[in-house]
Amino acid sequence: xxxxxxxxxxxxVLQRNPGEPEFHQAVREVLESLxxxxxxxxxYLNHALxxxxxxxxxxxxxxxxxxxDQGQVQINRGFRVQFNSALGPYKGxxxxxxSVNVGIIKFLGFEQTFKNALTGMPIGGxxxxxxxxxxxxxxxxxxxxxxxxxxxxxxxIGEYTDVPAGDIGVxxxxxxxMFGQYKRLTNRxxxxxxxxxxxxxxxxxxxxxxxxxxNAYFLQAMLATKGQSFDGRKVVVSGxxxxxxxxxxxxxxxxxxxxxxxxxxxxxxxxxxVDLELLKEIKEVRRGRxxxxxxxxxxxxxxxxxxxxxxxIWDVPCDVAMPSATQNELTGKDARTLVTxxxxxxxxxxxxxxxxxxxxxxxxxxxxxxxxxxxxAGGVATSALEMxxxxxxxxxxxxxxxxxxxxxxxxxHDTCASxxxxxxxxxxYVLGANIAGFxxxxxxxxxxxxx
Ligand code: GLU
Numbered sequence: 001x002x003x004x005x006x007x008x009x010x011x012x013v014l015q016r017n018p019g020e021p022e023f024h025q026a027v028r029e030v031l032e033s034l035x036x037x038x039x040x041x042x043x044y045l046n047h048a049l050x051x052x053x054x055x056x057x058x059x060x061x062x063x064x065x066x067x068x069d070q071g072q073v074q075i076n077r078g079f080r081v082q083f084n085s086a087l088g089p090y091k092g093x094x095x096x097x098x099s100v101n102v103g104i105i106k107f108l109g110f111e112q113t114f115k116n117a118l119t120g121m122p123i124g125g126x127x128x129x130x131x132x133x134x135x136x137x138x139x140x141x142x143x144x145x146x147x148x149x150x151x152x153x154x155x156x157i158g159e160y161t162d163v164p165a166g167d168i169g170v171x172x173x174x175x176x177x178m179f180g181q182y183k184r185l186t187n188r189x190x191x192x193x194x195x196x197x198x199x200x201x202x203x204x205x206x207x208x209x210x211x212x213x214x215n216a217y218f219l220q221a222m223l224a225t226k227g228q229s230f231d232g233r234k235v236v237v238s239g240x241x242x243x244x245x246x247x248x249x250x251x252x253x254x255x256x257x258x259x260x261x262x263x264x265x266x267x268x269x270x271x272x273x274v275d276l277e278l279l280k281e282i283k284e285v286r287r288g289r290x291x292x293x294x295x296x297x298x299x300x301x302x303x304x305x306x307x308x309x310x311x312x313i314w315d316v317p318c319d320v321a322m323p324s325a326t327q328n329e330l331t332g333k334d335a336r337t338l339v340t341x342x343x344x345x346x347x348x349x350x351x352x353x354x355x356x357x358x359x360x361x362x363x364x365x366x367x368x369x370x371x372x373x374x375x376x377a378g379g380v381a382t383s384a385l386e387m388x389x390x391x392x393x394x395x396x397x398x399x400x401x402x403x404x405x406x407x408x409x410x411x412x413h414d415t416c417a418s419x420x421x422x423x424x425x426x427x428x429y430v431l432g433a434n435i436a437g438f439x440x441x442x443x444x445x446x447x448x449x450x451x
Contacts, residue, residue, distance in 0.1 A: 001032065001035075002028065002031055002032050002035065003031075003034070003035030003038065003039075005035075005038060005045060006031045006034055006035060006038070006050065009031060009050050009051055009054060010027065010028060010031050012051065012054075013027050013054050016055075017103070017106065019103065020101075020102070020103025020106060020107070021103065022103055022104055022106075022107040022327055022328070022352070023103045023104075023106040023107040023110065025107065025328075025352070025356065026107040026110045026111055026352060027054055027110060028356075029356065029430070029434065030110075030114065030434045030438065031050075033430065033431045033434035033435055033438075034050065034434070034435070034438060036423045036424065036425070036431070036435065037423070037435055037438065037439070040423070044442060047446070047450055049442055049445060049446065050442075052445065053084065053113070053438070053441060053442065053445070054110070056081050056082065056083045056084075056106060056109060056110075057082050057083065057084060057085060057090075058081075058082040059079075059080075059081050059082070059102065059106075060078075060079065060080045060081075060082070060128075060153075060156055061077065061078070061079055061102065062077070062078045062079075062152040062153075063075060063076075063077065063078070063152075064076040064077065064078045064130060064132070064145065064148050064149050064152065065148060066141070066144045066145045066147075066148045067144060068137075068141055069138055069140060069141055074145075076130045076131055076132040076145070076149075077100075077130060077131050078128070078129075078130045078149050078152060078153065079100065079102060079105045079128050079129055079130065080105075080126065080127075080128035080153060080156055080157075080162070080164070081102070081105045081106050081108075081109040081126060081127055081128065082109075082124075082126045082156075082162055083106075083109035083110060083112065083113050083124070083125040083126050083127070084113040084124050084125045084126075084441060084445075085124035086124060086441055086444035086445045086448060087116065087117055087122055087123060087124050087440065087441060087444050088116075088121070088122035088123040088124045089123065089124055089158075089159070089160055089161055089162055089163055090124045090125060090126030090161070090162035090163070091112070091116055091123035091124060091125065091126060091162075091163050091165075091380060091383065091384070092108065092109060092112040092116070092125055092126045092127040092128070092164070092165070092167075092380065093108075093112075093127060093128075093129075093164065093165045093166050093167030093170065093196075093380075094127075094128045094129045094130075094164050094165070094166065094167055094170045094174075094178075095108070095127070095128075095129035095130075095167035095168045095169060095170065096129055096130050096132045096133070096134050096168070096169030096170050096174065097129070097131070097133065097168050097169050098131050098132075098133045099131075100129045100130060100131045101131065104129075104327075105127050105128060105129055106127075107327070107351075107352065108127035108167070108351055109125055109126050109127035110125070111125075111351055111352060111372070111373050112125040112126065112127055112380070113125025113437075113441060114373050114433070114434065114437030114438060114441065115372075115373040115374070115376070115377045115380060115437065116377075116380055116384075117436075117437040117438075117440035117441045118373065118374055118377055118412050118415065118416075118433060118436060118437045118440070119377050119380060119381040119384060119408060119412065120408070120411065120412075121380075121381060121384035121408075122384070123163075123380070123383075123384050123387075126162055126164075127167070128153070128164055129167065129169075129170070130145075130149060132145055132149075132169075133169075134169050134174070135169075139173070142173065142174065142177065143177045146174050146177035146178045146181065147177060147178075147180075147181040149178065150177075150178045150181035150182055150185070151181065151185065153178075154181070154182050154185045154186060157182075157193055157194075158190065158193055159190050159191075159192035159193050159387070159390070159391075163192065163193060163194065163195060163383070163387060164178075164194055164195075165194065165195040165196040165379075165380070165383050166196040166242075168241065168326065170196075171196070171242065172196065172197070172198045172203070172208070175194055175195075175196045175197055175198075176197070176198060176201075178194060179193070179194050179197060179201070182194070191390040192386075192387045192390035192391055195207065195383035195386040195387060196208075196383065196386075197386070202386075202389075202390055203386065204382060204383075204385055204386035204389055204395075204396070204401055205395075205396060205397065205398040205401045205402075206382055206398055206401040206402045206405060207379075207382045207383065207385075207386055207401075208242060208246065209246040209249065209250075209402075210246075210378045210379045210381070210382035210383075210405055211242065211243045211246065211349060211376050211378050211379030212242070212243050212244065212245065212246025212247035212248070212249065212250060212324070212349060212378075213246055213247075213249070213250045213378060213402070213405060213406075214375070214376065214377060214378015214379065214381070214382075214405060214408075214409045215243070215247050215322060215324070215347045215348075215349045215370075215375045215376055215378065216230070216247055216250035216251050216254060216347075217250070217378065217405070217406050217409035217410065217413075218347055218370050218374065218375040218378075218409050218412065218413050219320060219322070219345055219347040219370060219375070220254060221409070221410050221413035221414070222345060222347070222368050222370055222413060222429070223320075223344070223345055223368070225368075225417065226368065228344065228345075229254070229255070230251055230254035230255055230256035230320065231254065231255035231256070232255060232256075232257070233255075233256045233257065233318075233319040233320055233344070234256075234257055234259055234317070234318045234319050234320070235251050235256045235257065235258045235259070235318055235319065235320045235321075235322065236258070236259060236260045236313060236314070236316050236318040236320075236321050236322070237251070237258055237260070237261050237322045237324055237349070238260075238261070238262045238267070238313050238314075238321075238322070238323045238324055238325040238329060238330075238350075238353070239261070239262060239263065239323075239324040239325035239326075239349065239350065240261045240262060240263045240279065240282075240283050240290050241263075241283070241324070241325075243324040243349040243350065243376065243379070244261055244322075244324040244325070244349065245276075245279060245280060245283060245284070247322050247324055247349055248261065248274055248276055248279065249276055251320075251322075252273070252276060256320065257273045258273060258274045259271055259273065259274065259316065259318065260274070260313055260316045260318075261274055261279060261290055261293075262290060262313045262325060263289055263290045263325075264308060264325075265289045265290065265291055265307070265308055266290070266291060266305055266306050266307040266308040266309075266310075267290065267305070267306050267308075267311075267313040267316075268290045268291070268293045268294060268303055268304070268305050268306075269303060269304055269306070269316055270293070270297065270302060270303035271302070272302050272303075275293075275297055278293060278296055278297055279293065281296075282296065290305070291305045291307075293305070312331075312333075312334050312337070314330060314334035314335075314337055314338055315334075315337055317341035317342070318338070318341070318343060319342070319343065319344045319345070320343070320344060320345050320346070320347070321338055321343055321345075321346045321347075322346075322347050322348075322349050323346070323348055323349060323350055323353035323354060324348075324349030324350050324353070324376075325350055325353065326350055326351075326353065327350065327351060327352045327353060328352065328353065328354075328355050329350065329353045330353050330354045330355065330358050331355050331357070331358055332355060332357030332358050332360075332361055334358060335354070335357070335358035335359075335361035335362055336361055338362075338367075339361060339362070339365040339367060343362075343367055344367065344368065345367065345368040345369070345370070346362055346367060346368070346369050346370065347370040347375045348370060348371055348372035348375050348376060349372070349375065349376050350372060350376065351372045351373075351376065352372055353372065354369075359371075359430060363428065363430070368427070368429075369429060369430065370413075370429050371429055371430045371433050371434075373433050373434075373437060374412050374413070374416050374429060374432075374433040377408075377409070377412055378405050378408065378409050381405060381408045381409075382401065382404075382405055385401055385404055385405070415432070415436045416429045416432035416433045416436060417429070417432060418432070419431075419432040419433075419435050419436040419439075420432030420435075423435055
């Protein structure tokens with residue numbers, strides 16, 4: 001339910017941003033949490049502060065022409081939504097996926113603003129990307145696309161302005177091509193303009209692992225509040241990108257047993273426990289599909305594959321669910337199945353992977369639920385650590401960087417938990433994350449005046 005004083009804010013967002021359901025969904029969720037804030041602090045209603053938080057500071061949309069391997073000219077659309085810079089330079093990833101449109105980028109930029117605030121690091125919120133589909137494209141095509149994309153984007157970014165990174169479809173390869181083009185266009189070796197770089201030219205140790213590891217740390221802290229742990233628990237991780245792979249790695253090191261992973265082609269179940277090295281080989285080296293896993297793992301058919309559309313990965317009974325694929329992948333129906341199967345905790349590795357109905361079902365059933373803007377904040381937090389290393393021309397050890405990440409995740413957990421308690425909803429991490437993130441951004445915005 002949304003507070004009646006905030007309904008006009010939502011109405012304006014709906015009216016001003018037609019046809020952008022994901023953005024509406026993200027805004028609605030935050031506004032629903034803010035009722036409790038304005039009851040305590042009606043001054044937050046002044047100066048259109050909440051209206052301003054819902055309106056991106058700047059939105060850039062541009063043409064990205066490039067030539068494919070057949071010599072044909074291709075056209076994609078590029079985006080950068082610079083949502084909020086009250087706490088620091090805009091910060092957030094770039095997503096290359098055919099589903100990308102301005103509404104998707106806006107929802108991601110909005111979420112990023114609060115997520116980044118929760119990390120406690122000096123970073124604002126932004127997001128970008130393109131409807132370019134890297135799947136099936138050669139290295140040369142990906143490079144030419146990235147160069148063309150950066151030829152427009154470079155004028156809008158900078159280490160003190162806006163610092164993009166990766167997201168779906170954008171990893172170290174794409175960041176490398178974009179950094180190369182930025183360097184060439186500006187004639188500056190400005191390492192801190194992008195994060196998620198490879199280690200040999202200014203990347204941070206533990207950045208690749210950070211989002212997945214961070215979600216596992218967050219869940220570990222949340223489970224501990226009920227005297228529970230990962231040890232001996234069955235875990236299902238959707239997705240098989242960077243976030244999923246390194247969630248599997250950390251969960252396994254905590255003694256959990258990951259029994260299923262997925263991609264857009266379907267999901268694989270391995271009751272013996274997912275073979276992490278094989279999964280990495282398939283996804284990171286071969287750029288293949290999870291369906292390849294069944295054959296490659298061998299061992300007398302210990303694993304099986306279920307094709308997309310014929311079932312849901314959430315039908316696999318588990319104690320902990322880590323949706324780490326994409327937005328709205330876990331529906332109300334999935335949540336009911338998980339609850340029936342006795343799920344204990346859910347940690348969102350992706351951005352907004354659970355539908356609002358799914359979240360409601362988890363919370364009503366007393367399932368511990370960690371929302372993405374808190375649970376997956378480890379990635380961007382480690383990006384901020386990469387910026388720190390670049391600014392000081394330093395490079396930290398894996399142990400030092402991971403140590404900082406672990407501390408940050410435990411602090412985010414404790415902040416969400418204590419904020420939920422302070423606002424009369426103990427255990428509601430959605431409320432805790434939304435309010436704690438909002439208050440930080442709002443206080444900074446207020447201090448900076450009406451801008
Ligand atoms: N795309 C990631 C996220 O959703 C990381 C962004 C970054 O490192 O800037 O938080």
